[in-house]
Amino acid sequence: VIAASKIISDKGTLTSIEDDGTVIIDEKGYGIDPSVKIIDRKGKKTTIYGLFPPTKVYFEYEYTIKGFVIKLIEESPDVLPK
DSSP states (O other): OOOOOOOEEEEEEEEEEOTTSOEEETTEEEEEEEEEEEEOTTSOBOOGGGSOSSEEEEEEEEEETTEEEEEEEEEOOSSOOO
C-alpha cells in the first residue's frame, strides 16, 4: 500500500543553513527537496544561500523515507501587508 504524501505548512525562524544541505527552523532539522522553490523577502526566486539567517519564513514540507523534506520556503517580507 502506497500512502499519499501530505504537504504540511508552517511558519518559523530559519536559524541555520547546514553544510549537509539541511536547514534548521525553530530548532528542527529539515532536508531540502532538489526541486524546492525558494522566494526571498522581495518576492523573487533565489537559492537557499540567498536567505540570511536568522529570518522569519513560511514553509511547506512533507515526511519522506529520508525524514522531513521542504518543498517551499518563502522569506517574510520586510513590511507585512495590511
